[in-house]
Amino acid sequence: MEHHLFTIFLVVCIASSAMGATTLFNVMNYGAIGNGRTDDSQAFSRAWTAACQAQTSSTPTVYVPRKRTFFLSPLQFSGPCKSSRIYFLVSGNLIAPVKTAWSGNHFDSWLLFYGIKGLVIKGKGVIDARGSSWWPPKPCFNDPAHGMIFRRCNGLRLDGFTKINGPGTHILIQACNDVVASNLRIIAPGDSPNTDGINIASSKGVQIRNSNIATGDDCIAITAGSSDISVSGITCGPGHGISIGSLGSGGSDVVENVRVWNCTLKGTITGVRIKTLQGGKGYARNISFEGIKFIAVDNPIQIEQFYCPLKVNCQNDTSSAVAISDVLFSTISGTSIAENEYFSYVLFMCSAILVSITMAFQSAWKEACENESNNAKVIVPGGKTFLVSATEFEGPCKSRNITFEDNDSDDSSPPTGGSGFAKNIRFSEINFIEADNPVIIDQYYCPHKKCANKTSAVKISDVTYTGLHGTSISKNATINFSCSEVVPCTNIILDDVHITSASQKDSTSAHCINAQGKAHLVTPTVNCLSNI
Numbered sequence: 001m002e003h004h005l006f007t008i009f010l011v012v013c014i015a016s017s018a019m020g021a022t023t024l025f026n027v028m029n030y031g032a033i034g035n036g037r038t039d040d041s042q043a044f045s046r047a048w049t050a051a052c053q054a055q056t057s058s059t060p061t062v063y064v065p066r067k068r069t070f071f072l073s074p075l076q077f078s079g080p081c082k083s084s085r086i087y088f089l090v091s092g093n094l095i096a097p098v099k100t101a102w103s104g105n106h107f108d109s110w111l112l113f114y115g116i117k118g119l120v121i122k123g124k125g126v127i128d129a130r131g132s133s134w135w136p137p138k139p140c141f142n143d144p145a146h147g148m149i150f151r152r153c154n155g156l157r158l159d160g161f162t163k164i165n166g167p168g169t170h171i172l173i174q175a176c177n178d179v180v181a182s183n184l185r186i187i188a189p190g191d192s193p194n195t196d197g198i199n200i201a202s203s204k205g206v207q208i209r210n211s212n213i214a215t216g217d218d219c220i221a222i223t224a225g226s227s228d229i230s231v232s233g234i235t236c237g238p239g240h241g242i243s244i245g246s247l248g249s250g251g252s253d254v255v256e257n258v259r260v261w262n263c264t265l266k267g268t269i270t271g272v273r274i275k276t277l278q279g280g281k282g283y284a285r286n287i288s289f290e291g292i293k294f295i296a297v298d299n300p301i302q303i304e305q306f307y308c309p310l311k312v313n314c315q316n317d318t319s320s321a322v323a324i325s326d327v328l329f330s331t332i333s334g335t336s337i338a339e340n341e342y343f344s345y346v347l348f349m350c351s352a353i354l355v356s357i358t359m360a361f362q363s364a365w366k367e368a369c370e371n372e373s374n375n376a377k378v379i380v381p382g383g384k385t386f387l388v389s390a391t392e393f394e395g396p397c398k399s400r401n402i403t404f405e406d407n408d409s410d411d412s413s414p415p416t417g418g419s420g421f422a423k424n425i426r427f428s429e430i431n432f433i434e435a436d437n438p439v440i441i442d443q444y445y446c447p448h449k450k451c452a453n454k455t456s457a458v459k460i461s462d463v464t465y466t467g468l469h470g471t472s473i474s475k476n477a478t479i480n481f482s483c484s485e486v487v488p489c490t491n492i493i494l495d496d497v498h499i500t501s502a503s504q505k506d507s508t509s510a511h512c513i514n515a516q517g518k519a520h521l522v523t524p525t526v527n528c529l530s531n532i
Contacts, residue, residue, distance in 0.1 A: 021058035022087065025051040026065065034068030036095060041073045052081035052116075059085055064125060066091035073097055074109070074145075079116035079153075086116065090123035090161050099133035099167070102145070109146040109172070113153055122159040131167035135192045135216075144168035144194055151175055159183050169196040170215065176203045184211040190238035190267075192216035197239065200226050208234065215239045219268070224253035224282070231259070237266035241297070243273050244287060246307050247322045248280020258287045265334075266295040272329075273302035276322035283323040294334025301329060362391060369397035375436065377403045380422075395430030401437055421459040432470025434502045439465060439479045441489055441515070457484040464493040471502040477511035479526055485514050492517030494526060 025047045028034065032043035044062075051060040060083050064070065072094055096110045110129050113119060129147040147166035150156055151174045158181040163170045170186050173179055181198065188195040197213035200206050202225035210233040213219040219236035221243045222229050236242060242260055247253040253276075265271050272289045294300045305321050361378075368376040376399035432438045443457050460483065472478045478499045483489035492515050500523065501508050512528035519529040 022061040023051075023054060023056045023058045024061050024063045024089075025054075026063045027070070028065060032070060034065070034070050034092065036069035036071055036093075038071060039073055040070045041075050044070070044072060044075060045077075048077050051086060052077075052079065052083075055082050059083065059087055061087035061089050064088075064090045064092045064094070064123070066125070068092040070094050071097070072111070074102065074111075076112040076114060077116065078114045079119075081116060081118075083118070085118035085120065085155075088119070088121040088123075090121060090125035090127065093126045093128065096129045096131075096147075098130060109149040110167070111148045113148070113150045115152045116156075117153070118155045119150075119153050120157040120159070121161065122157070123161050126162045126164060128164050129166045129170070131165045131188070131192070131195065134167035135195075146170075146172045148172070149174060150179075154178055156180075161185075162187070164188065165192075166195050166215075168194045169199045169221075171197070172199045172201065173203050173206060174201045177205050179203065179206040180209075181207070182209045182211065184213075186211070186213045186215060186219075188215040190214070190216055196221050197236075199223060200229060202226060204228050206230070208232075211235075213239065218243045219265075221245070222255055222258055223247070224255065226258075227254075227256045229255075229258045230261075231263065232261050234263040235266070236263065237268045237295075237297075239268050241265055241268045241270040241272055243270070243275060244284055245273075245275040246277055246309065247275070247282060247284060248277035248307075252281040253322060254282045255284045256286050259290070260288070260292070261290040263291070264293045264295065265297055265300075267297070269298045270302055271297045271300035273299075273304065274324060274327065275302070275307035276305045276324070277307055278305070278316065279320055280322045281320050283325065285323070285325045285327075287326065288328040288330065289332065290328070290330045292329075292332045292334075294332070294336065296335055296337050298336065298338055300334065300336050301332070303327070362393075365393045368399065368402050369393075369395060372398045374399065375401050375403070391424070392426040392428050394428050397430060401432075401435045403437070403440060421461065423459070423461045423463075425462070426464045426466070427468065428464075429467040430470075432468070432472060432499060434471055434473045436472070436474050437476075437478075437480065438470065438472050438474075438499050439468065439497070441481045441483060441492070443484045443487070443489070444482050457487040459487050461490045463489070463491070464495070465497055466493075466495040468497045468499065470499055472499055472508060473502045474508075475506070476509075478508040478524055479510040479512070479522075481510075481512045481515040481526070481528070483514035488514040488516060490516050492529065494519040494522045494529060496520070497522045499523065 027043050027047045030043045030046040032040040047062050051062045054060040070092060134144040144167040146168050147163060147170045149172045154177045156176055156179045160183045162185040164187045166188060186197040193216055195216045197215045197219045198208055199221045201223045205228045207230045208220060212235045214237060217240050219239045219242055220231055224247055231242060244255055244258060260272060271294050272292060274284055303324060364378045368378050441460060481489060499508055508524045510524045510526045512526050515528050517529045518532045519526050520532045
């Protein structure tokens with residue numbers, strides 16, 4: 001008896017020092033047995049209700065004592081609670097019933113936490129969902145229950161515990177804001193189907209960090225409706241890597257502002273990937289994978305807009321697609337064990353419907369900028385619409401003159417009459433040395449001088465020129481903005497642009513029609529732009 005009192009006193013001291021002042025609600029005091037056989041669900045429910053409704057100046061804490069194993073049937077812990085923060089201190093172990101014991105149960109998870117603000121679950125205990133009875137032999141698939149669901153739990157913190165053998169997804173974070181999950185261990189056999197480690201859905205402001213995840217499916221999956229997600233310090237494998245998606249099954253799905261960095265993937269089937277289904281709508285954008293290390297990964301980098309999870313009955317729907325743009329892969333290294341055409345080191349299987357080709361424009365600019373000819377050109381083919389994200393084209397360049405041309409392969413096609421847009425384009429820190437035509441926007445471009453006059457045009461907007469200096473040998477306008485009367489150029493910004501004549505006898509001039517915007521510290525003067 002004295003030993004148990006000392007243990008409880010020691011736990012109180014540890015909890016108080018680590019979490020501040022706390023009030024413990026020990027599940028043993030509410031009828032729990034902790035022998036791994038007796039169903040302790042009602043005792044846990046009573047302890048939770050008491051803690052949740054407690055009106056105390058200290059933090060209410062449901063305490064699961066160490067060196068005991070608690071058998072729990074599917075259980076729901078609901079808020080709101082009286083306290084702005086509530087702890088679940090898991091020092092002991094929790095185990096779930098086998099699948100057959102779930103008969104008639106309406107829960108979609110083993111442990112559901114719903115509508116709780118400021119929930120903190122931490123400890124060194126093991127939470128075992130005993131999901132093996134849910135894992136049918138392939139190729140059969142079912143819709144297994146989740147191990148733990150956190151639904152509408154804002155300010156959620158998960159720290160330190162081990163979650164193993166989920167029937168399906170181990171931890172589902174759904175419709176939550178401001179979440180930090182750290183120092184977790186999530187484990188299931190590599191051949192256990194559908195056992196995602198952490199699935200983030202319809203949530204914002206989620207950080208997953210410094211955790212080890214080894215499962216039979218995605219280590220981390222970031223799915224529809226999620227934004228402002230940070231994943232760092234993850235060791236993943238075995239499993240299917242770290243994924244955005246799949247997206248598109250819900251009609252219109254959105255994921256944005258995701259950063260995955262400083263992660264190691266070992267022995268996974270896929271590495272980092274974005275996967276969308278055909279026929280969906282929405283977008284995945286502003287996504288970065290940085291500082292990723294691969295060790296013996298089958299398919300390290302993958303973007304797939306033709307994703308079909310079962311590889312059977314896959315529809316060929318080209319009517320729409322989830323748009324993917326602004327994706328960065330940086331400082332990525334490692335090894336792959338890909339040996340056939342199905343697997344590849346870098347695989348981009350993209351739809352022709354909505355694909356950002358920003359990197360293609362950047363590559364074309366780089367080649368043109370490094371070209372030593374006097375008249376390098378970046379050709380933009382006519383008859384097509386390109387999705388170009390916000391980007392910068394930087395100098396200095398070796399070529400004296402670089403021209404962007406909206407060109408058409410059919411010589412009978414008119415210079416105007418196109419559709420689409422070019423926007424959010426920035427030319428920065430470019431030095432001209434005796435360039436013929438340093439700065440040009442030409443919506444009347446005609447490559448063969450026999451072009452019909454059409455009234456529609458590609459819309460040009462949000463173009464910035466900053467830090468452009470140098471000389472020109474042109475006898476015509478040094479800065480030339482020839483824009484359509486029907487579709488004028490808008491928000492053209494010139495800042496710190498200074499171009500003089502290479503000849504002391506000549507001066508420079510500007511030509512500007514149907515262009516709108518602002519100019520600051522610009523030589524020569526561009527009359528159609530407002531001075532700022």
